[in-house]
Structure formats: C-alpha cells, structure tokens
Amino acid sequence: xxxxxxxxxxxxxxxxxxxxxxxxxxxxxxxxxxxxxxxxxxxxxxxxxxxxxxxxxxxxxxxxxxxxxxxxxxxxxxxxxxxxxxxxxxxxxxxxxxxxxxxxxxxxxxxxxxxxxxxxxxxxxxxxxxxxxxxxxxxxxxxxxxxxxxxxxxxxxxxxxxxxxxxxxxxxxxxxxxxxxxxxxxxxxxxxxxxxxxxxxxxxxxxxxxxxxxxxxxxxxxxxxxxxxxxxxxxxxxxxxxxxxxxxxxxxxxxxxxxx
Numbered sequence: 380x381x382x383x384x385x386x387x388x389x390x391x392x393x394x395x396x397x398x399x400x401x402x403x404x405x406x407x408x409x410x411x412x413x414x415x416x417x418x419x420x421x422x423x424x425x426x427x428x429x430x431x432x433x434x435x436x437x438x439x440x441x442x443x444x445x446x447x448x449x450x451x452x453x454x455x456x457x458x459x460x461x462x463x464x465x466x467x468x469x470x471x472x473x474x475x476x477x478x479x480x481x482x483x484x485x486x487x488x489x490x491x492x493x494x495x496x497x498x499x500x501x502x503x504x505x506x507x508x509x510x511x512x513x514x515x516x517x518x519x520x521x522x523x524x525x526x527x528x529x530x531x532x533x534x535x536x537x538x539x540x541x542x543x544x545x546x547x548x549x550x551x552x553x554x555x556x557x558x559x560x561x562x563x564x565x566x567x568x569x570x571x572x573x574x575x576x577x578x579x580x581x582x583x584x585x586x587x588x589x590x591x592x593x594x595x596x597x598x599x600x601x602x603x604x605x606x607x608x609x610x611x612x613x614x615x616x617x618x619x620x621x622x623x624x625x626x627x628x629x630x631x632x633x634x635x636x637x638x639x
Contacts, residue, residue, distance in 0.1 A: 498525030506537020
C-alpha cells in the first residue's frame, strides 16, 4: 500500500475536522485518539476503528510501536503515511506516529456509583475524573450541561483509554435527575456539611463534582441531598476538580472493598 504523502489528503482533513469540532464529533459519533499506548488500548478494548493513519518507520523505532504496527497492517481502514502527514493530522505538536478515529463506545450503565461532572471546563480534569472513575469501578459517568466535550482530543489524552472502560453519557439535567431517583446524591463542596469519608458509600450513591472556578451549579445544588467536603490543613482552601473527585471516588472504592 502506497504511503499517503500529502497533508491535503481527505483522510487528514476528516481527522482534523473531527478533532476541532464537537458538532462534527456528535454527527459522526466518533472521536480522535493518538499515540501508541492509547491506540493500542483502544484496539485491545474492542473499539470500532473508523480510520487510522500511521508512520511505519516511526512506529518501528520502539517495541510497543512495532507491536502496534504489526496489528495495524492487518486491519481495515488503516493507511500508512509519512511523518509529515501524521503531524498534519495530529492534535499534538510531536505525535508518536499514529492518529486514529474511533466510534464512541456505547457501554451500558453498570451497578455502582454514579458520577456527575457539573460544568467542568478543564479537559485535564475531565480526563482525570474519567480515568479515576474507571479505576474506582464507577457504573456511569454523566456530563451535565456546561461540561467540556468528553470526546475532545485533550480529554481523550488525559483519560488514557478510560472512554473504553467506563459508561459515559452527555446528558441534560432532566435525564440526570431521572437516572438518580433511587440514589443518595452527594455534591462535593469546600463548605460541605460533612467529611467525604463519613458517607456510607456502600449504599446506592451519586457524586457531583462542580466547576473549577464557580463550584456547584444551581441544578446540582437542587439535586444534591447533602454536600460533602475534603478536610484540609493549612491555608489551602480547595483542590482542583480532578484531584478532589478522585479522592472521593477511591474512598468509595475502599469502603466497598472492605465491605466485601
């Protein structure tokens, strides 16, 4: 198969449009991932691949890259390209030789904690929370209005494959309220009513993590049965959303693990 050598190739244009436009991602129900580890994890998780561009010589410089190269050569919709084409298609400045588009995973909700991201704007925080949610066994993550698109390329990089492991929805508040009817809803707040570790996370529960700058939205406060806080010493008043949410998620996992 001939190498794609033109940055103006239609595959490159489609990948760039998908990376840059949330509307295009919604229409195509697909998103862009890049890098040897992330693309490998996606394939291992059974992701539906729409398109892959890869630079054979670049991938062949590492053991992991060579293993991925051997897989891509036998898959449909995978095209070798020059490093310059990969740079043109990628969202990062120094890509690792592979860029892919995959279909949104449609994982059904599972039993366990519900996590609501309330207007969280930083892609790094959203990616961190998705990765922590996957590691902590969260049954469903819901992105409330105002939250950055969870299929943004920066979120995908920060989540490091969590999109393929944890059920994820982008939902209006009406849908979130309906989903959480049978759950006790806790909202993280620096001025919360009780410490996060005093909650019984073994019961059906949901956690809302609010916006980095403005905290909880009005719909989130209206939905929460109780606010919880992370006690801190010294003059630090708050943690970033990714860290705070992760601390609480792993306390929930600890309690559930001890219970069993």
